[in-house]
Amino acid sequence: MESKIEVLSTVHIKHSEDLYKIVDLLNRTLKREDLMFGLALDQEDQNQAIFTIYRT
Structure with missing residues (x-):
C-alpha cells in the first residue's frame, strides 16, 4: 500500500x-x-520559517 503526500501550499514567514x-x-x-x-x-x-500544507 503506497501513501502519497501532496504539497498543497508553501509560504515563507518570519x-x-x-x-x-x-x-x-x-x-x-x-x-x-x-x-x-x-x-x-x-x-x-534562520529568521525565516517555511510553512507547508500537505494532503495525505
Whole structure:
C-alpha cells in the first residue's frame, strides 16, 4: 500500500518561537480531513520559517 503526500501550499514567514504551537494545533484538529502541516527553518535565512500544507 503506497501513501502519497501532496504539497498543497508553501509560504515563507518570519520565524517566531510559538509557530510550532499553531502547526501542532492544525495537525491535531485537521488530521481527519487528510491534511498535514509542516514547519521548518529556512536553511539560508534562520529568521525565516517555511510553512507547508500537505494532503495525505
